[in-house]
Amino acid sequence: MTSDMSAIKIENITKTYEKGKVLALESISLDIKRGELFGLIGPDGAGKTSLFRILTTLLLADSGKATVEAFDVVKDLWDIRKISGYMPGRFSLYQDLTIEENLNFFATVFNTTVEENYHIIKEIYVQIEPFKNRRAGKLSGGMKQKLALCCALIHEPKVLFLDEPTTGVDPVSRKEFWEMLGRLKDRGITILVSTPYMDEASRCDRIALIQKGKIMDVDTLDHILEKNYQEILGVKAANRYDLVKAINQFDNLKSCFAFGGEQHVVLNDGFKSKDEFQQFLIEKGIENLEIRVVEPDIEDVFIKLMQENSND
Amino acid sequence: MTDTVIHTNGLTRKFGDFIAVNAISFEVKKGEIFGFLGANGAGKTTAMKILCGLLSPSSGEAKVAGYDVYTQNESIKKHIGYMSQKFSLYENLKVRENIKFYGGIYGLRGADLNQKTEQLINRLGLENEADKLVGSLPLGWKQKIAFSVAILHKPKIVFLDEPTGGVDPVTRRQFWDLIYEAANEGITVFVTTHYMDEAEYCDRVSIMVDGSIAALDTPEKLKEQFKTNSMEGVFLQLARNAKRSE
The missing domain is CATH 3.30.70.100 (Alpha-Beta Plaits)
Structure with missing residues (x-):
């Protein structure tokens, strides 16, 4: 696979905490193609969030190399921040700003306006727009999730990082969320999404199974099932x-x-x-x-x- | 009646005009594993708070472990156990300290508390870990300890609020082994989960939609009734028609 096909390239990334005592990621390598909906599947503590934070330039790896759209996660952090949308596992919008204020804030930070990029978020935003004057802290889990996704999309990112967007969400809302991701993928956005719900693997083009900082297998779901019969x-x-x-x-x-x-x-x-x-x-x-x-x-x-x- | 651990009749809780829990009626028997399902916002948390003695209902009746939720909620708290994925043990306390702390909260004292603490450490095979910080243990062990602590005072019923969220598939199933063991010893288990396969492990399952109980039966009968081969199928049929989402 040539690197220009790759949206995210990870080579031998290792990350430890507490002066090397805790091994969070052990020489991880992955190559995620442009336009791919790629699932990182594993339980809590597998290392998923560490990997997300390294790729979104918020955390430095101990060793190894990673690029997002050919930008290096260490050298080119400002370029990566411009083209990435990141929805962290923990809700991290401003609780005392309203839906509308949060969205305007993120648009402004990325040098754009809600009007300019409304078409990207429209389908998701219309569902929460009736409550646009409500403070984010007062929203339900499902609405927070939709707002966070809108804020991650408002600058039209090329790559979307979603860290456990469906954790603690009921099966009906989970299903709707994945349908939404499918439509974002159709627009050509590369999506890296993590989940502890194994059944969501069927929604992804390819998956990596991760456990205790190690990738146990990477492939399409069908191939993984076949190989491990x-x-x-x-x-x-x-x-x-x-x-x-x-x-x-x-x-x-x-x-x-x-x-x-x-x-x-x-x-x-x-x-x-x-x-x-x-x-x-x-x-x-x-x-x-x-x-x-x-x-x-x-x-x-x-x-x-x-x-x-x-x-x- | 002696075998009924939870009894509710027309139990209702309103917040202003909003009816969070709308006249729910059900009974849970001794030693039963009762799955309490529903979409986000269906009213599960409110109902559970009432049953744990933390919130008063607006109307209707409810008795838990024989105590009335209106007048005897302090007694309810002493006779139940509670565990959730979000809040279980103190990471900065040692294993032994956590056990003693929770045992103390549940009303165990002095020699009895010491003895039960050491018994639990032995039973879980944690002699070498007893003086380690809980934060340093693998998630599976933490859960095992959290669950054991929640039933240390031999409650009549234990409430488990999404106890297995985010846990690996093996640990998740080992956790259910613990649940079966407890139920076999006569402890009633009241459990919420978003994993539909876990709904199948319950003796009976109720599914809340918009504040009401939309279905309540054994997993087998529910699957028959909704003509589907999984609890996920049952859940999707019921919850898809929900009007409110939290």
């Missing part, structure tokens, strides 16, 4: 508590985790006898036992990669 048994019974206890006593068990209405069970490599497993559970007195083979989803894969990473 393993047979998973979906197991159900009348009494779940007893079922889990019984499963955990099985010798050839690799892992057993709850997934919705059933347990996802992985047996040890090479252990093919489902019948033996079933027989074992029946002998343990499990009633109404149902076992089926299920397609792994992104959480199954994340768990698998987490376990592989903690073993080595």
Whole structure:
């Protein structure tokens, strides 16, 4: 991949805190293409926010190199700030300014006006415009999120950095938010978005799975699912508590985790006898036992990669 | 009646003209894992505050652990546990200090508090970490400690307000193992979550829409009723029609 195709290029970025004692990012490399909707998927403490802050020139890495639209995050910080929109994980607009005042403020800082770039935010802004005289501190979570996105977009950025925009948001609002991102992507804006909700991976062109400062895999969701395929048994019974206890006593068990209405069970490599497993559970007195083979989803894969990473 | 831990009937809370909680009626039984779902702004937080004895209702009845929310809210506070993702332990206190601090708040004293503290440290296998600052521990451990602390005084019911937000998939599931264990010991669990797969782990689930309870049943029956194969499907059908968003 040539660098002129890249919107964000990250090479061996390492970041530590507390004089090297806490490793936040361990030699991270990523190449995010122009116009891509790229998801950084991982739990709290994985290093997502550190990476965002480095890319938005708010934090210096210990080592490594990163560019945004070919601008260096250390040397060219002022150029990067002009072309980037950043929505931090914690709400960071002015609580005692109104919706309208916040938006005007951000437009002015970036040397533009709300009128000039209204077309960019229109679709999102109309939803909060009726409350434009309300102070940001008095807004609901969903409205704050929309205002923050408008403020990050008002200077027509080339690259949008969204750090956990959907955390703590209910499934309906999350769905709407991702639909909004899809339309921003259609306009050619490169979007780097982080989320702890694994199911949102399906909304991204490509994803990186990040855990404890390390990237475990980078690819399209389909490829990641394919590469990491393993047979998973979906197991159900009348009494779940007893079922889990019984499963955990099985010798050839690799892992057993709850997934919705059933347990996802992985047996040890090479252990093919489902019948033996079933027989074992029946002998343990499990009633109404149902076992089926299920397609792994992104959480199954994340768990698998987490376990592989903690073993080595 | 002895087996009912939460009982509400027509429970309502207004803020001026705004009806945050609109005549909700339900019961939660001893040892049950009760999922309390709803979109942002549906009224969950207000309802939970009332049930925890932190806010008075405008009208209707509610009893928690046998105590009336109007007149006995101080007794309610002593007989419940509470944990949330946002506020759990003090990072600048040691593990042992956190346990003692919360145990003390929940009314444990003297030898009893010391004994329960040491028992908990042993049970969680934290002998080597007991004098470390909580801030230095991995998130999974923090959650385990926070949950254990919330039930240290053996409450009849524990309220968990989005206990697993932002947690990795393994830790999230290990947390549910703790919930099952507690329920198996007879502690009622009242839990809110935005993870719809977690709704499936509950014995029964209620879904609030615009201040009212729009649906309440076992996950199986709800899925049947709404002709869908996941709780996400149920939730989307109900919450999509919501008129208010916080």
